[in-house]
Amino acid sequence: MGHHVHEYGHDAGSSLLEWLLPALVLPAAAGAYLLLVRRAHRRHPVLGWSRWRTGWFLGGVFLLGVALLPPVASFAHEDFRGHMVQHMLIGMYAPLALVLAAPVTLLLRTLPVARGRQMTSLLHSPPARLLAHPAVALALSTGSLAVLYFTPLYHTTTGDPAAHRLLHAHFLLSGCLFAHAIAGPDPAPARPGVRARLVYLGVAIAAHAVIAQMMYGGFWIDVHAPISQVRGGAEIMYYGGDIAELLLAAALVATWRPAPRRASGRASAAPRGTSLTA
Template identity: 35%
Template sequence: MDGMTGMHHHGELGPFSLHAVLTWSPDWPFLLGSLLAFGLYVAGVVRLARRGDRWPIGRMVAFTFGVLTIVAITCSGLNDYGMALFSAHMIQHMVLSMLSPILLLLGAPITLALRALRPAGKGRPRGARELLVALLHSRYVKVISHPAFTIPLFIASLYGLYFTPLFDTLMQSRIGHLAMMVHFLGVGLLFFWPIMGVDPGPHRPGHVMRIIELFMGMPFHAFFGVAVMMATTPLVTTFNAAMAPPGTDLMADQKLAGGITWAFGEIPTAVVLIALVFQWAKSEQRQATRKDRAAERDGDAELVAYNAYLASLEKRGNRPAQAG
């Protein structure tokens, strides 16, 4: 156990306290990833500002807090305790899968990217913007962002992880732990993407449907929390007496983990509902601008098709006779 990477602070963990949690203990992949995401976001906002476009300050604030929540739970003492205590791990899981994604999505990063990336000029190969648009319209994204996929995935990553040996297997390696954390964030982003709906995506259900989707996932989440609270035996072997801070009651800690899960479900539900009500109120005025944008987009699509047609003719070598 001692030889394991990432477990070098084994035995040194003191009691689980706020002070211990607030110590700086960077997890480099997460820190660098967060800084990169934030840097790109700011660069996008700056590019829009230079062009004279306004980007809502609220989105910038939401995205910034989203990035901060990720850094706070992966680069602090909480991450060290997350290796040794079920309750600490559960806080990480809940924030990464249910709080960070909502804040990041409220920042509308896809919309920002689509506005900030310059379209490839006439006759040029497809640039980043065109690839992003193509990806958004791809069958792959249609499938992975469909509620029939995201809701079961959201549920399975709770039950499938902790009620099978999978969790213990992943926790044995640094890479496994990292992959699991990235998975939590990814699943959360996918689950809330169709619901939060600031960004364009293949599935844009109406506001009522979004609320239904939100509430479809939550009972399973609450029930999972209750199941963990009521379990009379340890669910996972990773969190054992050897790993835990001295004097830890492992069953009490597991009950606490279940309680955290159960209670945490209420936070995103409240945040999402408030956000949805605001979006709903704004969507009326937005529909008008959307119609204008759709007209522009159709124009773009025709231009792209025409450019492709000209390029294909040039390849064949029989250029069309110049008009005029």
Template identity: 40%
Template sequence: MNSGILLYALFLAALFLYLFAALKSNTRKHLKQWPVKRSIFWALGIISVLSAVAGPLAERAHSDFTFHMIGHLLLGMLGPLLMVLAAPMTLLLRTLPVQAARQLAKLLKSRYAGFITHPITASLLNIGGLWVLYATDLYHLMLHNHTVHTLVHLHVFLAGYVFTAAFIYIDPVVHRFGYLYRSAVFIIALAGHAILSKYIYVHPPAGIPPGQAKMAGMIMYYGGDVIDAIIIFILCKQWYKARRPRFTPGEPSYSVHRFSE
């Protein structure tokens, strides 16, 4: 499909641009070497989203709702998570010319960026967008209109990326919301995703066979839980590191044993 080719080209270009930026960053002696693991995360993320927009899986997704849902997990959840872990904005700030880096930093600090990356806004764009896709006629329209197909897939990816970035801070953000606040919003978002999967199980989009709907609902429910569990683990790990006591060299280190003597 034309839409698949366009999306494939965009994501493939993103892969090469990232790798080029990583190589360029490593040539600057005053900067630490860019971690190889981040480049691997980016490559794996691109592979995930590419498999959802072009190739055998993408072709099968047009006629089988079960495969469509697998693509949804790759495009809107797993791919964005891996790409967020790659810290692309940080890499850009390291490699762009000074003036361009300042403009990017200004954009990242803008009110618009702050609004989009707010945990509640990101949740509404992501989970709310999925409700609109599957609870209305938008899914049926997407299958028969190349433009709508492209826009929906772009939204699913971008909303998934912003959603992930709004809860686990890897790149610079406008405002760092507290861990408790982010955790509470994340739990509500998870509930919205779980309820939607159950809704699809019982009330699939028009024209979807019941068997495919049930399987797709289970894939969305359990597959989404696996990816969400990874996000929860990362969030809790960041929370633990932020709250872990730090002892300054030379200061006395008190322990339970001292108070139990």
């Protein structure tokens, strides 16, 4: 580990682009969601749409804005601790909020019937079922952290603005995928039962803790930054990751519903799992 400052941190053009993209994209995403909510109310006035869902989405957009715009973005360009704050917001906290907003369910309510059937078929396709499995989501989200911090990959992303944006996209998408696989209210045909998902969540908690502890101790870490920054980043990962994963566990418990039983008193023939509210 040694001293390192992001090579593109002093490039005014690159910095402006880094901040201009989220400043344009995030309000557009919020506007699109609100437009779909309005359409859902018009098409299904009885069902409507939950204000809580809308609030979750706007909250997730806000967290992304905090992470990708100054002062946090400026801090992340200069300090590894800032990078870790970004990682927590983009990869863990914002995805949970966005997933709890049930955007897929909202989209299905507003699409024409034919388009809705096509989208449902896509969600049930083998690639989608595989991608949405907790094991795959865990590997893409938590497993990729070991590749990022124990190889030269992190140093590469700090020297290339395009690679840095791709890293942010990976954090966000993999985080959404894992939150959806564990506790998402949207349809998930391949989602296992609650016990299995708790096991995967436990593995994620343990993996985060091990990576953070190895980072704090300087074991095999390939991060070019002062030791104080690396240790500070490790602490942010350790405690921030625990809080985010506890929130994910709470979301799983809050959205879980026992399988219904038949009037005869016998257990329902439905497979074990959960029925998640939309």
